[in-house]
Amino acid sequence: MATTRSPLVLLGGLVAVAFVPLFAMWLVIADVGTLVYFFAFALYFIVAHVVLPGWVYLDANGRGSDAPLTWTGITFLLPFVGFVAYYFLGQPEAPHRTDADARPP
Structure with a gap:
């Protein structure tokens, strides 16, 4: 079964x-x-082009961001500037979701 980390x-x-x-x-x-x-x-x-965009994608997707691919693209094209911009501007206030949080009770 493919996971989120497969890409x-x-x-x-x-x-x-x-x-x-x-x-x-x-x-x-x-x-x-x-x-x-x-x-x-x-x-x-x-x-700069694998670890930082990968972390941004996993974090944005895990927090339920509206635009995880947009932030990942920005971080890939402008590695350190995009990472800092995501850190200060793009992180939703919601805590990071886990698989246990996604299951219904």
Whole structure:
């Protein structure tokens, strides 16, 4: 059964598949000493374009936001600015829902 986190796993896999050939090309073209820049970019990309938008989507969806995909898109396009904007402007006042809260008594 698919869960809410399935799209994040798929996105993480796609990012990994994209970085493997890039890493191989980097090894062939550049020396090993310049791999620090590659790993720094990879870390930035994963945090800024996977982790932050993923957290915003899960949080907005869990709190019952009216526009979780909008906030996720903003956070993906403007990673840190979008995250701060969501944190201060986009979080609904409702507490985060769990699966136990969604079931009828």
